[in-house]
Amino acid sequence: MTETIDFFSGFGANDLWFLAEAALRTLWISILSIAAGTFLGALCGWLIYEGKIWATLTLTPVLDIFRSVPLIIQLVLFYNFAPIVGLNLDPFASGVVILTIYTAALVANVARGGIEAVGRPMRRAARSLGMSYWQDMRYVVLPIGGRAIFPSWIGVALGVMKDSALVSVLGYVELLKASQILITRTQEPFLILSIAGAFYFALSFPISRYAAKLEERWAQ
Amino acid sequence: MIEIRSLEKYFGALQVLKGIDLTVEKGEVLSVIGASGSGKSTLLYCINGLEPIQKGSVVVDGTNVHAKGTDINKLRQKLGMVFQQWNSFPHLTALENVALAPRIVKGKSRSEARDIAEKQLLHVGLDDKLNAYPSALSGGQQQRLAIARALAMEPTYMLFDEATSALDPELVGEVLDTMRLLAEEGMTMICVTHEMGFARDVSDRVAYFHQGVMEEIGPPEQIFGEAKSEHTRKFLANVR
Numbered sequence: 001m002t003e004t005i006d007f008f009s010g011f012g013a014n015d016l017w018f019l020a021e022a023a024l025r026t027l028w029i030s031i032l033s034i035a036a037g038t039f040l041g042a043l044c045g046w047l048i049y050e051g052k053i054w055a056t057l058t059l060t061p062v063l064d065i066f067r068s069v070p071l072i073i074q075l076v077l078f079y080n081f082a083p084i085v086g087l088n089l090d091p092f093a094s095g096v097v098i099l100t101i102y103t104a105a106l107v108a109n110v111a112r113g114g115i116e117a118v119g120r121p122m123r124r125a126a127r128s129l130g131m132s133y134w135q136d137m138r139y140v141v142l143p144i145g146g147r148a149i150f151p152s153w154i155g156v157a158l159g160v161m162k163d164s165a166l167v168s169v170l171g172y173v174e175l176l177k178a179s180q181i182l183i184t185r186t187q188e189p190f191l192i193l194s195i196a197g198a199f200y201f202a203l204s205f206p207i208s209r210y211a212a213k214l215e216e217r218w219a220q
Numbered sequence: 221m222i223e224i225r226s227l228e229k230y231f232g233a234l235q236v237l238k239g240i241d242l243t244v245e246k247g248e249v250l251s252v253i254g255a256s257g258s259g260k261s262t263l264l265y266c267i268n269g270l271e272p273i274q275k276g277s278v279v280v281d282g283t284n285v286h287a288k289g290t291d292i293n294k295l296r297q298k299l300g301m302v303f304q305q306w307n308s309f310p311h312l313t314a315l316e317n318v319a320l321a322p323r324i325v326k327g328k329s330r331s332e333a334r335d336i337a338e339k340q341l342l343h344v345g346l347d348d349k350l351n352a353y354p355s356a357l358s359g360g361q362q363q364r365l366a367i368a369r370a371l372a373m374e375p376t377y378m379l380f381d382e383a384t385s386a387l388d389p390e391l392v393g394e395v396l397d398t399m400r401l402l403a404e405e406g407m408t409m410i411c412v413t414h415e416m417g418f419a420r421d422v423s424d425r426v427a428y429f430h431q432g433v434m435e436e437i438g439p440p441e442q443i444f445g446e447a448k449s450e451h452t453r454k455f456l457a458n459v460r
Contacts (some may be wrong), residue, residue: 124270125307125366129321129373130297139324143311218311 011186016195022178023199029174030161030203032096037103037160038153044104045111059108066105072166074098079170095167099160106156113152114145147218154211158204175199221245221281222267222377222410228275229262236262238432239276244410246376249403251419251440252412254429255455260412261304263429264379267410268299281376297325300370304382306362308354314341314365315350318372325373340368344398360391364398371402378402380411416459420444428452 044063047055066074079094089097118141126136168177179196183189222244229237236259244250252260265271267278269285269292278285283295309317318337322328328336341347344364354362363383370378380399384392396418403409403422413419419426420440427437428449436449447453 121303121305122307122309124265125301125303126309127293128268128270128296128299128301128303129369130293130325131321132293135324139320140309144309147311 008185008187011188011191015182019178019195019199022173022175026164026174027203029095029167030164033099033103034157034160037100038107040104041107042111044108049112049115063105063108066101071102071163072169075166075170091170091172094170095172099164103160110149110152110156114149115141117148118145158208161203162200223279226276227266227273229266230274236432240434246408247406248424249409249422251423251426252429253419253426258429259432260429261381264381264412267379268296268301297373298376299379300373300375301379302366302370302383304385306366308362308365310354313351313353314346317365318369322372336372340372344368358391359387360394363395367398377408382412384415
């Protein structure tokens with residue numbers, strides 16, 4: 001009789017709970033990054049639209065870089081080189097910073113398009129009623145432009161949520177990292193990746209359904 | 221009173237208004253006619269400060285529109301404007317379209333703004349469309365909505381920039397009728413228009429613009445009957 005030590009154990013109910021917790025972390029990092037990135041992106045989009053020369057000269061190339069360099073490279077570079085300038089951020093914070101900037105770079109273009117979509121005649125009509133620049137922005141440009149770009153924005157948000165999986169390379173235990181840990185232990189990649197995929201689906205699908213509902217309501 | 225003195229306006233190198241002198245008294249209805257590109261619409265934009273000017277001045281009730289310290293948002297409340305493209309706010313119902321500016325610009329309460337909006341929509345004959353969105357309204361109805369929206373600010377003057385030019389022919393009448401109604405109520409109006417019938421019947425004076433110059437101004441009988449300028453006669457012969 002030879003004793004065998006079993007290094008691997010099967011997938012259990014506890015593991016499902018472990019994945020669910022990780023899914024929450026995915027959701028949390030996504031919500032933070034998308035919210036902050038949308039705010040920052042809208043601000044950048046507005047600056048570019050208003051065409052202040054310094055904004056166009058400095059902001060546009062910077063945003064181009066963040067849009068064009070693969071997210072995984074941005075994450076690794078930032079996580080490893082930020083400490084050099086004295087920024088000691090944990091994987092979560094690093095992930096939020098990079099995902100926020102990445103979201104902002106994507107949203108800036110969308111937001112600028114939204115302001116353009118409202119059109120000068122509509123805005124002149126608003127101003128002719130005595131509205132100030134900011135009243136026009138708040139009550140006319142935001143609702144009209146916002147609706148026009150809402151589908152694109154939802155696309156960006158869902159994309160960023162899926163891209164948040166890349167933060168796993170920094171060691172933050174979100175959904176994908178959690179799956180990798182379980183796969184190492186259980187040796188059941190097919191099952192576990194399917195479950196992780198189902199979690200991603202469960203996070204995205206309600207959002208896109210709700211978005212479609214909203215659009216339908218606005219269309220009438 | 222609107223006093224325009226030696227007004228000059230350029231778009232880049234192109235001079236679109238070449239020294240306009242014009243005074244519009246309270247209660248007057250002035251129609252401005254002329255070919256496209258003659259500067260007549262630009263004149264309206266200069267009056268309410270939507271376009272900057274390069275020379276001269278526009279003074280509305282003693283306030284210089286283009287002077288540095290002028291509170292232009294306050295001044296514009298006196299100057300209602302209706303555009304060729306009616307520009308109704310698509311995300312708001314007819315009632316909300318009209319109530320928005322009184323609420324946020326004049327600080328009226330929601331119920332006050334609602335009362336104002338209902339009154340003005342009744343005024344232009346849209347009292348059965350209070351809760352309709354602009355997409356459910358015809359062009360003529362949307363233009364009347366735009367008139368109600370401007371009137372809700374209780375302006376002293378109304379500027380009409382080719383209010384009927386973008387409408388299907390069968391919808392022009394209802395908008396002209398609304399404009400006639402305003403004229404009868406004593407509203408001071410400057411109407412840039414291609415509707416010669418309206419200009420002749422409703423106006424106190426008619427101004428003819430030609431290539432950035434106010435070629436001729438006078439009572440409709442003079443302009444349509446015995447115009448002094450060769451250009452005016454030619455223009456009118458062509459549009460008839």
